[in-house]
Amino acid sequence: MIRVLIAGLGNMGLSHALAHHHHPDAQIVALVNRSGTVDHPDLAAYPVFTDLRAALAETSPDLAVIATYTDTHADYAIAAMEAGAHVFVEKPLAATVADAARVVDTAARLNRKLGVGYILRHHPSWQRLIAEARGLGGPYVFRLNLNQQSTGATWETHKQLMQTTSPLVDCGVHYVDVMCQITDATPVRVNGMGLRLSDEIPAEMYNYGQFQVTFDDGSVGWYEAGWGPMMSETAFFVKDVVSPNGAVSITDGNKGNSDDVDGHTRVGGLLVHRPGRDTIIELPDEPGHQQLCDAEQAWILDAISTDADLSRHMQDALQSLAICLAADESIRTGQSIQLGDPT
Numbered sequence: 001m002i003r004v005l006i007a008g009l010g011n012m013g014l015s016h017a018l019a020h021h022h023h024p025d026a027q028i029v030a031l032v033n034r035s036g037t038v039d040h041p042d043l044a045a046y047p048v049f050t051d052l053r054a055a056l057a058e059t060s061p062d063l064a065v066i067a068t069y070t071d072t073h074a075d076y077a078i079a080a081m082e083a084g085a086h087v088f089v090e091k092p093l094a095a096t097v098a099d100a101a102r103v104v105d106t107a108a109r110l111n112r113k114l115g116v117g118y119i120l121r122h123h124p125s126w127q128r129l130i131a132e133a134r135g136l137g138g139p140y141v142f143r144l145n146l147n148q149q150s151t152g153a154t155w156e157t158h159k160q161l162m163q164t165t166s167p168l169v170d171c172g173v174h175y176v177d178v179m180c181q182i183t184d185a186t187p188v189r190v191n192g193m194g195l196r197l198s199d200e201i202p203a204e205m206y207n208y209g210q211f212q213v214t215f216d217d218g219s220v221g222w223y224e225a226g227w228g229p230m231m232s233e234t235a236f237f238v239k240d241v242v243s244p245n246g247a248v249s250i251t252d253g254n255k256g257n258s259d260d261v262d263g264h265t266r267v268g269g270l271l272v273h274r275p276g277r278d279t280i281i282e283l284p285d286e287p288g289h290q291q292l293c294d295a296e297q298a299w300i301l302d303a304i305s306t307d308a309d310l311s312r313h314m315q316d317a318l319q320s321l322a323i324c325l326a327a328d329e330s331i332r333t334g335q336s337i338q339l340g341d342p343t
Contacts, residue, residue, distance in 0.1 A: 001025060002301055005061035005085070007032040007052050007076060009043075010157070012090050012117065013067030015293035017043055020065070022294070025301055029059040052076055056083040063304060065297070066090060067117075071164040074099035077114070078106045086113040088300045091173050092324070093317050095164055100321050104314045113310055115300040116317040120174050122295040125267035125283040129239070129248055132272050132281070133182045136243040140183055142221025143240040144175045149231045158227040162201045167225035168194070168209040168331075169324040175223050176213070176320040182241060185217035187319070190337045192327035197230055204332075211327035239267075246274035 004026050006017045013033075020026040021042055028046050031038055036050040049055035056064070056079065064080035066073055066089040074094040077087045087107070093116050094100035107114035120126040133140065148167075150158050161170055180187070194209035201207055208226035215221075239250040251269040270281040287295065303310055326337040 001027045002304060003027050003029045003060070003062045004065065005030040005032065005055055005059060005063070005080075006065045006067065007055075008067035008069075008090075009033045009038060009040075010067065012293070013065070014040060014043075015290055016065045016067055016088070016297055018290065019294040019297035023297065023301065025305070026063075026297070029061050030055040053079055053083075056080060056085065061085045063088065063300065069161065069164060070170070071095045074103050077103045081106050081110050081112045081114075086300070086304050088115040088117065088297070090117040091317075092165065092169055092321050094321070097318070097322050097325055100318055104318060107314065108311070113300065113303050113308070114314050115296075115303065115310060116313070117296060118174060118177050118317070118320075119292050119296060120178060122292055122299060123267075123287065125270075125286050126178065128281065128283065129241070129250065129267065129270055130178060130181050132248045132270060133241040133243070136241075136245045136248065136274075138183055138185070138243055139215075139218035140179075140221070141242040142175075142179045142182075142219070142223075143238055143242070144178070144221065145224035145236065145238045146171050146175070147224065147226040147231050147233070147236040149229065149233050149236070150227050151229045155227070155229060158207070159200055162205045162207060162227070166194070166206060166209060166328055167227045168192070168211060168223070168327050169321070171225045172211070172223050172324040172327070173317075173320045176323045177316060179213070179215075179219075179221050180316065180319060183215055183217060183219045185215035185219055187213050187323050187339050188216050189214045189339060190323055190326040190330055192330035192337075194331040197226075198228055206331060209327065209331060211324075211330065213323055213327075246272065248272050251280065 004020045031046050032049045032052050032055050064085040064087050066076045077089045080087050190213050192211035194206035196206045207228045210224040212222045241248045249271045250267050251271045267283050272279045330337045
C-alpha cells in the first residue's frame with residue numbers, strides 16, 4: 001500500500017485525491033489546503049492540514065501529489081522529496097526553468113520518482129493523433145489553440161492563476177509536449193506576442209497570447225491561448241497537424257462551452273487527410289476528466305512500484321516548459337528567443 005499526501009484541492013487536486021481514494025493500492029494519509037477543510041463527502045474522513053511541511057513530518061507519505069498554484073510547485077516538490085516522498089506535480093512543473101531544473105536535479109540526487117501532470121499523455125485518442133501524425137512524416141506545421149470564454153467562478157480561478165502564470169504557460173505545456181512527441185526534433189527559436197485585455201489582472205500579465213516555435217528539422221508551429229469573458233468562442237479549439245504528405249485534425253473535439261474542462265481533452269474523431277483520400281477515425285467511449293486523472297495517478301503508483309525510469313519524462317517536461325517560458329520572455333522583450341539546453 002502506497003501512502004499518499006495531496007496538496008491543493010482545487011479542480012485538479014480534488015480529482016487526483018478522488019483517484020487515490022478509489023485506487024486499491026493507495027492510502028491517503030493527508031490532505032493539505034489553505035482552508036484546512038474539505039467539502040467533498042468522499043474525502044471527509046481524511047486528516048486535513050494547512051501546512052505542507054507539517055503534514056509531511058507527521059504522516060511520512062510515500063507519494064506527494066502537488067496540485068497547488070505554480071509558484072509553489074518547486075519548493076513544495078523539493079520539500080516532499082527531501083522528506084522521503086516521491087512526487088507527482090501538476091503542470092507546469094515550476095514558474096521558471098531554473099526552478100524546474102532544481103526539482104529535476106533533486107529527484108535525480110535523492111533517487112525519487114518525479115511525474116508531471118501531462119494528462120494528454122494518458123489519453124488514448126491523443127496517443128492515436130500523435131501516432132497518425134508521425135506516420136505521415138515531417139517536417140510539420142502545428143496549428144493549436146485553446147481559448148476559454150471564462151466567466152463567474154472559472155474567471156475567478158483564471159485571475160488567481162494569472163497572479164503568477166500566463167495562459168500560454170499554464171495550458172501551452174500540454175500542446176508543446178504534443179508537438180515535441182510528434183517531431184522528435186529540437187526546438188530552436190520562439191517568437192511570442194500577447195495583450196492584457198482586462199484591468200482585473202496584474203499590470204505585467206497578459207490574458208491573451210500566441211507564440212510561434214521553430215524546430216531544427218524545419219517544423220514550425222503556433223499555439224494560442226486566451227482567458228476571460230471577452231474571449232471569442234469562434235474557432236477556440238483548433239488541433240491540426242500538417243505535413244508534406246497530408247494532415248491530421250481533430251474533427252469533433254469540444255462542442256460545449258470553451259471553459260468546460262472535460263472538453264479540453266475531448267477528441268471524438270480524427271480526420272486523416274492524404275492528397276486524394278480522406279479517412280475519418282471515430283473515437284467513441286473516450287475517457288472523461290476524472291478517468292484521465294485516475295490514469296495519471298495509476299501511472300505514478302505503478303512507476304513507484306516497478307521502479308520505472310522517468311528520466312526521459314522529466315527532461316520532456318523541462319523542454320516544454322522552457323519553450324512556453326521563452327514565449328513569455330519574447331512577449332516581455334519584443335525579441336525572438338533562441339533556445340538552448342533547458343538544463
